[in-house]
Amino acid sequence: MKTDVAIIGGGPAGLLLSQLLMKAGISTVVLERQSRDYVLSRIRAGVLESGTVQLLQEAGVGARMQAEGIPHHGCLLSSDDQIIRIDFVESCGKQVMVYGQTEVTRDLYTAQDALGARILHGVADVVLHDVQSDAPFVSFTHEGQHQRLECQFIAGCDGFHGVSRPSIPAEVRREFEKVYPFGWLGILSQTPPAHEELIYANHQRGFALASMRNRNLSRYYIQVPLTDKVEDWSDAAFWDELCARLPAEVAKTLVRGASIEKSIAPLRSFVCEPMQWGRLFLCGDAAHIVPPTGAKGLNLAASDVFYLSRALKAQLLQGDGAALAQYGAEALARVWQAMRFSWSMTTMLHQFPDQSAFDLRIQRVGLETLAASAEARKLLAESYCGLPY
């Protein structure tokens, strides 16, 4: 098999890259380890930056998002019963779109099918070869057959546990990591959202987030110790703990229901440098992970794809390799901004096991600054809605 760009991983990064390249007349093959149903059953991100929304529109996958997504003009931060509203439109003239990653992925599959995309599911034993040469290739097993995919470039879009990042030699790679001493227990429930905007709650019992997917589908999270298991948490215990952490007036009217999904995600900040090695280019979670507090994971995958698709088009359509040579540096500059933002939101809003009285005062003054200063709210809004590409 032969293609211009071999894409490892059929999550949002891989599918969006394939879509943008194919629309420009560049051929791709996507190799995905899981089945399509499995990829579509993963409940993950929910907030799209305005740049992500624009990119999805440019990719021709914006119609359902425009019809069914919910534009949000602000969000709330609460600390005990004090509530601070961040007005995105007033602060920075932007907004975000609440539309689930599952739906984005479904729309990408539909659009890729319409373009006749080559997406192979259930592939195993993926190995990258001759990445430093002009003729790289990927070997893999599909439906019991050992196969070879020859290509000009390889995009590593295979998430944090994929094979692409480890294909960069260990002596070249530099990894930066911070693991947080807690996780998020999340549930999805077929109930109306607690509030029309997202609420990020700092509480002495721990952080909580009230989010949503649509007018009758709510997504809630609570901070839990890493030792907790999903089985430890009945639905009733989850609702009680969530209500204890949200502002009282919101908790009073919160509608409880059966959980459709319940899972625990650990929180981590991680960056791999460089993001390119020879003809291999990393995109999305394959190169970096953020704690979800800033809603940046999926959006960073989209901005990587923006830079990489533009650079590959310049190279493959005009023979201009300047942007491709700069891909890693350009993407990493934005990645580190999002790292800092996600870390600062996480440290401001969570309870840490070894937190001192000093740390608590620093947290409190962070929230007080947001309450008092329009400039501080503007900075938060700019990062939350997404820095320009």
Ligand code: RFL
């Ligand atoms: P993905 O979505 O992980 O997709 C990578 C794809 O690569 C496949 N793969 C392989 N394919 C072939 N060969 C191999 N050897 C392979 N190894 C892996 C995988 O099956 C998968 O389909 O990465 P991508 O495309 O970079 O997209 C990134 C986003 O998915 C991610 O940043 C966000 O979902 C992060 N994230 C969240 N972000 C938010 O902004 N808000 C959230 O609420 C939020 N919740 C989450 C999350 C990530 C989670 N993970 C990764 C555990 C909750 C969870 C549980």
Ligand code: PHB
């Ligand atoms: C979500 O709806 O899953 C969500 C929203 C905002 C975040 C994290 C997760 O910061």
